[in-house]
Amino acid sequence: MTFSIYSWKKRCLHIIFLLLSTTSSILWAQTVIILADTPYSDEEKKMLQGPNGILYRLINETNPTVVMHLGDFKSGGKSCTNELLKEHKALLAQTYPGKIIYTPGDNDWTDCDRSTLLHSFNELERLDFLIELMYQTPPLLTQKLPRISSQLEQKENQLWINDRLAVSTLHIVGTSNGRVHINKSNRETSTNKVIVRDEANLAWLNEIESHAKSFDAVIIGFQADMYQKSVLQSDTCDNSSLKTCDAFAIYRQAFKALAKRIKKPVLISHGDTGDFCFERLDDNLWHLNAAGDFQYLDATKVTFNKDSPDKPFSVNGLINPNLPMIGCNN
Numbered sequence: 001m002t003f004s005i006y007s008w009k010k011r012c013l014h015i016i017f018l019l020l021s022t023t024s025s026i027l028w029a030q031t032v033i034i035l036a037d038t039p040y041s042d043e044e045k046k047m048l049q050g051p052n053g054i055l056y057r058l059i060n061e062t063n064p065t066v067v068m069h070l071g072d073f074k075s076g077g078k079s080c081t082n083e084l085l086k087e088h089k090a091l092l093a094q095t096y097p098g099k100i101i102y103t104p105g106d107n108d109w110t111d112c113d114r115s116t117l118l119h120s121f122n123e124l125e126r127l128d129f130l131i132e133l134m135y136q137t138p139p140l141l142t143q144k145l146p147r148i149s150s151q152l153e154q155k156e157n158q159l160w161i162n163d164r165l166a167v168s169t170l171h172i173v174g175t176s177n178g179r180v181h182i183n184k185s186n187r188e189t190s191t192n193k194v195i196v197r198d199e200a201n202l203a204w205l206n207e208i209e210s211h212a213k214s215f216d217a218v219i220i221g222f223q224a225d226m227y228q229k230s231v232l233q234s235d236t237c238d239n240s241s242l243k244t245c246d247a248f249a250i251y252r253q254a255f256k257a258l259a260k261r262i263k264k265p266v267l268i269s270h271g272d273t274g275d276f277c278f279e280r281l282d283d284n285l286w287h288l289n290a291a292g293d294f295q296y297l298d299a300t301k302v303t304f305n306k307d308s309p310d311k312p313f314s315v316n317g318l319i320n321p322n323l324p325m326i327g328c329n330n
Contacts, residue, residue, distance in 0.1 A: 036271025071105025098144030
């Protein structure tokens, strides 16, 4: 069988079109790796340490757009000494240099005043040290992320938009967002700081929304599990609450409202509890409890594909691609 020059050219153009279409689809897919509640143990440290740690190797082989760490970058059973916090920052910094966005967890500051620790600290003093260490002391974890922005009032709230995908953090922690187990700092001062932190977080959500024309989807990361049954069954916190309560109702409502207003996919992701699960909560709103917290010694791989409006986010374990569970029930 012979082909005319016209037919041959037509066939070549068709093949080139298919290749370009496939390449375009690949280019529009972005991958984000999420770490949470790690490293707690020496085993987990080895997993993140280059050049041979399994998570170190898999993260760098995946070459994600960015790595997010959703807090609790140390065990709550270890004292929050300057030396330990510096050591764990250095470990993160070498795992994926200059492309890590971190948000604090309760192990990193609110739990530092536990009486069971060898060295117990004022939690507010530890927060001040943590902010200076993680966001103001070189090497900056975000130094290779161009145009990343931080909230003036709350430096740990960050936003980075890259190729139509937005990645942001909010400072939301367990222990009822810092309202309980206040052992060494002034309780009124600590509670007032919770109120200020809530106001800053809600203002940051408005800031994210103001940039909605610049992105097609947003991933918002924080530490606290605000969808845990025990939280949902608790009484709502008020400004005088000093006992376990649901400190997160305003955020659950705010996330739903944001997704409805911007009409774009919103993925909210956290650590804090052992479940490793993924679910759709509402129109344009998805929820991910990331791997970590001893039960799943893994990282979470999130891929955003703007060409798949029904399933814009695909989620897998980096070591175990068969996880997470679909649907959360903890």
